[in-house]
Amino acid sequence: MSNLQLRGVRKSFGSHEVIKGVDLDIESKQFVVFVGPSGCGKSTLLRMIAGLEAITAGDLEIGGQRMNDVDPSRRGIAMVFQSYALYPHMTVRENMGFALRFARVPKDQIAKQVDAAARILALEPLLDRYPKQLSGGQRQRVAIGRAIVRQPEVFLFDEPLSNLDAELRVHMRIEIARLHKELQTTIIYVTHDQVEAMTLADVIVVLRDGVIEQVGRPLDLYDDPANQFVAGFIGSPK
Numbered sequence: 001m002s003n004l005q006l007r008g009v010r011k012s013f014g015s016h017e018v019i020k021g022v023d024l025d026i027e028s029k030q031f032v033v034f035v036g037p038s039g040c041g042k043s044t045l046l047r048m049i050a051g052l053e054a055i056t057a058g059d060l061e062i063g064g065q066r067m068n069d070v071d072p073s074r075r076g077i078a079m080v081f082q083s084y085a086l087y088p089h090m091t092v093r094e095n096m097g098f099a100l101r102f103a104r105v106p107k108d109q110i111a112k113q114v115d116a117a118a119r120i121l122a123l124e125p126l127l128d129r130y131p132k133q134l135s136g137g138q139r140q141r142v143a144i145g146r147a148i149v150r151q152p153e154v155f156l157f158d159e160p161l162s163n164l165d166a167e168l169r170v171h172m173r174i175e176i177a178r179l180h181k182e183l184q185t186t187i188i189y190v191t192h193d194q195v196e197a198m199t200l201a202d203v204i205v206v207l208r209d210g211v212i213e214q215v216g217r218p219l220d221l222y223d224d225p226a227n228q229f230v231a232g233f234i235g236s237p238k
């Protein structure tokens with residue numbers, strides 16, 4: 001059964017249409033990567049799925065339920081952003097528990113969920129530190145931890161590694177792959193990085209100018225790109 005479906009989804013800002021009819025079926029537990037040039041609408045699509053941006057036309061369904069008008073906090077989704085601003089005056093533990101406190105989850109339950117996320121991300125030794133006492137990679141792990149504690153069914157990542165240096169990116173890429181294995185959730189992941197896309201994805205979605213050019217498994221896209229654009233993006237020798 002597909003977990004998340006987009007049906008004829010469109011988005012306009014004023015008279016400017018930026019998403020021009022997107023149909024997509026995402027299977028439960030799949031790691032789906034959106035790639036495409038800057039400005040093609042990757043973030044807008046994620047933000048509509050998260051509920052941070054209204055859908056102009058078409059439908060979003062999650063688990064068979066229409067989500068267009070459902071509050072972001074009730075969609076079973078957590079998003080990790082490119083700029084992962086942590087609250088500087090809160091410890092790692094407080095940063096990770098904040099969304100739950102906000103949702104009035106009982107204290108002992110928050111502690112349990114934070115501890116579980118910290119274990120998964122190897123953040124246990126850092127729980128009492130403040131963000132300024134962390135490295136870039138550690139901060140990004142805390143940002144991911146903040147999403148994990150909410151125990152979402154779907155994770156959305158918007159270029160989460162693009163602010164990290166090359167070495168750390170490789171390390172975090174491995175961490176994210178491990179995370180997907182361990183959590184067994186659906187992940188939709190936006191990146192510019194072709195290597196990230198090829199190594200992380202079960203399915204790659206290639207976007208251009210608000211439409212999907214091709215959807216497929218990494219090697220299928222590589223071996224059989226639908227057109228020159230996809231070939232260029234995936235790096236096929238064509």
Ligand code: ADP
Nearest residue numbers: 013016018036037038039040041042043044045
């Ligand atoms: P990507 O993430 O692929 O780089 P975006 O989804 O951020 O692309 O943007 C797609 C298009 O929508 C761009 O032309 C961008 O300028 C426009 N856009 C995004 N957000 C807004 C907004 N809030 N208001 C007006 N235009 C926007």
Ligand code: MG
Nearest residue numbers: 042043044158
């Ligand atoms: Mg973007």
